[in-house]
Amino acid sequence: MATETTLISKSLEKGEKSPIINILSKLWGTIKRRYKKQFILIMGLLVFVLILEILTALPGMTDPKYILFDGVKYHSEYPPSWKYWLGTNSTSQDVALLILHGTKNSLYFGIGCALISTAVALVVGIFGPFIGGVWDTASSFITNIAMVFPQIPFILFISSLMATRSWVTVMLIIGLFSWPWAARAIRSQVLTLRERNFIKVSKMSALGNMKIAFSEIIPNVLSYVILVFSISFGIGIITEAGISMLGLGDSSGNFVTLGYVLWYHQTEYILNQNFYHIWLSPGIVLTLIFLIFYVIQSSFIMTFNPRTRENM
Amino acid sequence: MTEVVLKVEDLKGVYRGSFGTVYAVDGVSFNVNKGDIIAIAGESGCGKSSLAELLTGSPMPMLHYESGQVTVNETPLYLPKPEDKSKLGNWEKEQEELTNETRKEILCKIIGYVPQSSQDSLNPVKKIRSFLLDVMKQRIGTKPRKRISKRKDEVIEDGLVEDIKPGNLRSEVLNRVKDHFGKLGLDEDVINRYPHELSGGMKQRAVIGISTLWNPLILIADEPTSALDVTTQKLLIETFMHLRELGIVETILYISHDIPTLAQICNKCIIMYAGKLVEYNDMQNIINSPLHPYTEGLVHSIASFNPDGSAETDLTAIPGRPPNLRNPPIGCGFYDRCTKRMDICKEEFPPFYTPNEGEESKVACWLYKK
Amino acid sequence: MNSLEMNVIEEEDLKTSFLDEKTRAQKIVGNSFLRLILRKLVFYFLVFFIAITLAFLIPRLVPGSPLYYIRDLSGSINPVDAAIIIAELEALFGLDLPLWNQYLIFLEQFFLHGNLGVSINLPTIAEPVFDLIAPRIPFTLMIVIPALIITFFVGNWVGAWVGYKETKPRKVVYYTFLIMGAAPFYWFAYVLTDIFVQYLHFFPPFTSTPEFSFDLAVILEIMKHYWLPLILMVLVNIGGWSTGARSMMIYERGSGYILYSQKLGFKESKLRKYAYRNSILPQFTGLNLNFNNMIGQTIILEFVLFWPGLGSLMISAFTQGDYAMIMGTFIIIILVIVIGNFLIDLSYGLLDPRIRIGGSE
Ligand SMILES: Nc1ncnc2c1ncn2[C@@H]1O[C@H](COP(=O)(O)OP(=O)(O)OP(=O)(O)O)[C@@H](O)[C@H]1O
Numbered sequence A: 001m002a003t004e005t006t007l008i009s010k011s012l013e014k015g016e017k018s019p020i021i022n023i024l025s026k027l028w029g030t031i032k033r034r035y036k037k038q039f040i041l042i043m044g045l046l047v048f049v050l051i052l053e054i055l056t057a058l059p060g061m062t063d064p065k066y067i068l069f070d071g072v073k074y075h076s077e078y079p080p081s082w083k084y085w086l087g088t089n090s091t092s093q094d095v096a097l098l099i100l101h102g103t104k105n106s107l108y109f110g111i112g113c114a115l116i117s118t119a120v121a122l123v124v125g126i127f128g129p130f131i132g133g134v135w136d137t138a139s140s141f142i143t144n145i146a147m148v149f150p151q152i153p154f155i156l157f158i159s160s161l162m163a164t165r166s167w168v169t170v171m172l173i174i175g176l177f178s179w180p181w182a183a184r185a186i187r188s189q190v191l192t193l194r195e196r197n198f199i200k201v202s203k204m205s206a207l208g209n210m211k212i213a214f215s216e217i218i219p220n221v222l223s224y225v226i227l228v229f230s231i232s233f234g235i236g237i238i239t240e241a242g243i244s245m246l247g248l249g250d251s252s253g254n255f256v257t258l259g260y261v262l263w264y265h266q267t268e269y270i271l272n273q274n275f276y277h278i279w280l281s282p283g284i285v286l287t288l289i290f291l292i293f294y295v296i297q298s299s300f301i302m303t304f305n306p307r308t309r310e311n312m
Numbered sequence B: 001m002t003e004v005v006l007k008v009e010d011l012k013g014v015y016r017g018s019f020g021t022v023y024a025v026d027g028v029s030f031n032v033n034k035g036d037i038i039a040i041a042g043e044s045g046c047g048k049s050s051l052a053e054l055l056t057g058s059p060m061p062m063l064h065y066e067s068g069q070v071t072v073n074e075t076p077l078y079l080p081k082p083e084d085k086s087k088l089g090n091w092e093k094e095q096e097e098l099t100n101e102t103r104k105e106i107l108c109k110i111i112g113y114v115p116q117s118s119q120d121s122l123n124p125v126k127k128i129r130s131f132l133l134d135v136m137k138q139r140i141g142t143k144p145r146k147r148i149s150k151r152k153d154e155v156i157e158d159g160l161v162e163d164i165k166p167g168n169l170r171s172e173v174l175n176r177v178k179d180h181f182g183k184l185g186l187d188e189d190v191i192n193r194y195p196h197e198l199s200g201g202m203k204q205r206a207v208i209g210i211s212t213l214w215n216p217l218i219l220i221a222d223e224p225t226s227a228l229d230v231t232t233q234k235l236l237i238e239t240f241m242h243l244r245e246l247g248i249v250e251t252i253l254y255i256s257h258d259i260p261t262l263a264q265i266c267n268k269c270i271i272m273y274a275g276k277l278v279e280y281n282d283m284q285n286i287i288n289s290p291l292h293p294y295t296e297g298l299v300h301s302i303a304s305f306n307p308d309g310s311a312e313t314d315l316t317a318i319p320g321r322p323p324n325l326r327n328p329p330i331g332c333g334f335y336d337r338c339t340k341r342m343d344i345c346k347e348e349f350p351p352f353y354t355p356n357e358g359e360e361s362k363v364a365c366w367l368y369k370k
Numbered sequence C: 001m002n003s004l005e006m007n008v009i010e011e012e013d014l015k016t017s018f019l020d021e022k023t024r025a026q027k028i029v030g031n032s033f034l035r036l037i038l039r040k041l042v043f044y045f046l047v048f049f050i051a052i053t054l055a056f057l058i059p060r061l062v063p064g065s066p067l068y069y070i071r072d073l074s075g076s077i078n079p080v081d082a083a084i085i086i087a088e089l090e091a092l093f094g095l096d097l098p099l100w101n102q103y104l105i106f107l108e109q110f111f112l113h114g115n116l117g118v119s120i121n122l123p124t125i126a127e128p129v130f131d132l133i134a135p136r137i138p139f140t141l142m143i144v145i146p147a148l149i150i151t152f153f154v155g156n157w158v159g160a161w162v163g164y165k166e167t168k169p170r171k172v173v174y175y176t177f178l179i180m181g182a183a184p185f186y187w188f189a190y191v192l193t194d195i196f197v198q199y200l201h202f203f204p205p206f207t208s209t210p211e212f213s214f215d216l217a218v219i220l221e222i223m224k225h226y227w228l229p230l231i232l233m234v235l236v237n238i239g240g241w242s243t244g245a246r247s248m249m250i251y252e253r254g255s256g257y258i259l260y261s262q263k264l265g266f267k268e269s270k271l272r273k274y275a276y277r278n279s280i281l282p283q284f285t286g287l288n289l290n291f292n293n294m295i296g297q298t299i300i301l302e303f304v305l306f307w308p309g310l311g312s313l314m315i316s317a318f319t320q321g322d323y324a325m326i327m328g329t330f331i332i333i334i335l336v337i338v339i340g341n342f343l344i345d346l347s348y349g350l351l352d353p354r355i356r357i358g359g360s361e
């Protein structure tokens, strides 16, 4: 580990032409080498999103809320069949199509939330302890306070006060309220790294703070960052689904997520309880997404802790 | 005739896990006489700790006994593994029982073991005192009582923890332990602290103290000084000598890769390389006239012997790396790095030779073939 | 803070210490515990203060008037009337005053008079919201507190139990909890209702729980409705604790003190106890976060299962646009969370001598 990072700092010292590109390519190399498995899993997820994107762009599949009307009668409350895999609901919509769109949008939503909260967590968690002094105290103080802030009530509160909410707003709200634990996790990792020798050595060799942060700290907290990202991903999806369940999600009704599908079919549940396929399927898809995240996360436990890996 | 207390015959042990099989101890045999202080030296990863674990008869979970035998005071610690695969399950069960028996009867009483990771060998949520009481309870059956009961208490006759019985008073037992710790240069107060409140050296000594409570016949100490600074190292070595003077332990197996320290305190030395014993000799001979080319390299790579015994060990002075123990070579493991290698070295592992007649030494190297 | 180094005070250690040590220890413990209480008190007061300040500011900063819902009336009432109503309501809530003035009034009303404003929802119009909120608090707490305690112990126990020896039946139990924990809880609520209410008829049908009163019949009726949300909260939260406890246990069972204790002749059962205790301890730090999460979950769950707690009150206030009620329930939820966290920190301080004496985080 140390050798990799010293290599990076050496190349930095030599003052090669574009340090940023250099650093990024080195970072990329580290990701590919050290976190291959997680990388593959996350890439797999992105490919899955891409497939969904293509599927939902096919002709006849672009509108999730398309009402199935063949000119004679509405196709409402059909049981699952080859044509409608998960049947149709009482509004004559194809449930499978709703879920397809819901899955895609939920995943997008999760990625967005994860990007926001990971970015905030990184800024608060890395630069605070690294720059030290007032920044350190401030960032730790903010994190500690934000840790005990009730996220879900806050998110609900804010959403309820807005007359119209686009999905971007909802994403911002969720993203901006779910970083504290991530910042804390990254922070404690950075604090232990700071005590390690090679950071001290780089400090002595008069590398700039930012350069050290990029060349030494980030590669070393990378596993944490990816973990935090994947957890935030999950949290984003489940929180969005939760507040959509309460009808506080995207207010236009055009951004169909799994939570929206659940909410949309709430009445279905009450009216037509035998239509299990309608209200069970979005939940099952959500559960599956979480199990995938569980696999990603537990593969990290192994990266962090070789002893755990061997004993497993 | 000197009394042989520990006899190791062709001992083999492997690590098994998702990583495959690591042949960590690969056919080691030697005898330990009563009163010996034997050094086990070799570079990092050569299997010293694994050997020590196997010698206790209760190796750590991933290290498995393969073949050979360890006899302590004429008690064998392992049941030979059957050839027949179908009997393996049965053998495992019996071996498990034997291991439990070993833990009860051999460990602490006959073999004291100081693990390499003694810095984290104490339960972090227990004060030393309550850990000790747990040890007593586990070994004796009941915790020493807190108060005097009407029944007459058994009186402990002399200062040996060995004689502690279920009936003894707790404070008395703890006093005894304090006494014992005092001999190791530990403060009385240590007993009332949590492990994280002790310094590295204190922790080390507390572990040594606990391992020697029952005055074991043999003490196996695995790199007791490696995590300590030079002064503490010296103090610790004095502690060992002191333990011997007091007669608490007589025979010590001292594992280290620090040849100068070993030279100070040991009279015999075992050199290991890639899981195999390559040389067994008197300590003086190891320093002055090493037989095996690896020993030679090892000794020569020490820059100088300082008056205080410390020296810079720089094992990289022997170019190359030891072989991968996942698929050890058939021939001599040192072949790639040896300057005196011959063709035969690559094909076959050398048998043990005793070049100097009459000496109790052996070396595994083709050079000594007559 | 290195969680592995955390410690618990031992009963036995206190009892068997020498007398003078005992009194000395008591002195230190007493003083520093007081200090811990003070420090935490200040911290949580600060958190509370910041949170309610945000609660005050956010509605005034989000685009549109906090009284946006009046727009819904615009169809039925003519615009002039609607404007008059909005103006009247703004005057009622003091929203026409300058911001700092509103803030001072808000603080004064809250801290000095415990006044959170009045409801403008028709059935409860002009009633102080605090009086409407107060009877709901126990309903939320009676779910969150038992669920927190049960999930903590059961979840960690399951995790450690699986981690210590990973046999097949144990893994089945573990993964079952894991899957239940991965399922979105609000959806899982439907699944459970379907199983327990529709088919097994264990619990009364999917209807609203009565409000509390000192009538045995009512209390029994409430208890009948109580089990489903409680069981649900327990089932969905065990998985999270077990995952953590399992990996802690897998780590601990290979750690130095276990291997050494084994060489000292410890029996299996004692080793298990050692490993168990060490793998559970770090989990205590997760209690705060889990408590906060659980409050969030309960809010949504109460709405889904018609449980008359704070959450369902808050959400119905959202739909009715009952401004003071939204603010009131929100502030009370923050208060519950802050007090809960404070108590968790204190009990943790009781368990861990290092936090109590050193006081570093
Ligand atoms: N838990 C383990 N799992 C797998 N392989 C292991 C394990 N512990 C040790 N090994 C391997 O077994 C071999 C011997 O290890 P051992 O710990 O006995 O070496 P050592 O001589 O004590 O080294 P050191 O001086 O560094 O303590 C090494 O090659 C090591 O890679």
Ligand code: SF4
Pocket: B292, B293, B294, B332, B333, B334, B335, B338, B339, B340, B341, B342, B345, B350, B364, B365, B366, B367
């Ligand atoms: S056996 Fe051959 S290769 Fe091995 S040490 Fe002796 S001379 Fe060198």
Ligand SMILES: [Mg+2]
Pocket: B048, B049, B050, B116, B222, B223
């Ligand atoms: Mg070793």
